[in-house]
Amino acid sequence: MASHIDLHSHSTVSDGLLTPSALVHHAVAQGVDVLALTDHDDVAGLDEAAQVAAEQGIEFIRGVEISVTWNRRTLHIVGLKIAKDCRPLMDGLAAIRQGRHVRAEAMAESLSRAGIADSLQGSYRFAGQGIIGRTHFARFLVEKGYAKDIRSVFKKYLVKGKPGYCEHRWADMADAIDWINQSGGIAVLAHPGRYDLGRTNMLKLLNEFREMGGRAIEVVTGSHSVDQYQHFAKLSHQFELMASKGSDYHGTGHNYIEMGRLPDLPDLCTPVWHDWPEFRQE
DSSP states (O other), X not given: OOSOEEOOBOOTTTTOSSOHHHHHHHHHHTTOSEEEEOOBTOOTTHHHHHHHHHHHTOEEEEEEEEEEEETTEEEEEEEESOOSOOHHHHHHHHHHHHHHHHHHHHHHHHHHHTTOOSHHHHHHHHHTTSOOOHHHHHHHHHHTTSSSSHHHHHHXXXXXXXXXXXXXXXXXXHHHHHHHHHTTOEEEEOOGGGSOOHHHHHHHHHHHHHHTTOXXXXXXXXXXXXXXXXXXXXXXHHTTOEEEEEOOBOOTTSOSSOTXXXXXXXXXXXXXXXXXXXXXOO
């Protein structure tokens, strides 16, 4: 069985710093054996990454991370092993990307009212040909000296009650899970420890996620603490959900943990890859 598995990462197609090709090379250099590219709301980098992974001799998993709204909160659902061309998924992602542009315009208008000009153009410069997101606005604000680093941005800007925040409705969680399932993929609740839901709402979320067809949660991920590994391992077992792990890698200085440094899943977990051909024992 492969020992270094990373099922959550980002390239320049969304808000990562490395191209899909460079991301795969970086993963190889860090000893990753199985890699999923899961860009936000876009799959444009998958073919390039898959080709380089084949050349480099590592297993590649086609993925995506979909932005959803649940109870007026923004959550992320990772789709693993998605099919190359699934029309409901492709159409759904296209609609989300269009919504991202509308949100970006509203964010720029809010920043303009706070005296920060040209943020839309500046943020699109960081986004390049990829989708636009809060991280690109954050990079613009750091460049212009409004904050010392990316994490500092989200204390002063782009969050609720601060300049640059824009409430936005993403895809319905049920729709996103359905798109992933129609593509033959596995719907995974990404980094649940980041949502600050409290126990009651977390249990409600996991129950609804499972009822909608979700099949796994990220237990070991870059933004989780060691205590959270154990906490979400127990919840995955309680709700009969498989467990995934991934660094959520975005690039040097923009990530919680380096690729290839994730610990094993707790013993209580059923790994999301437990029946994948890539992991079959001889």
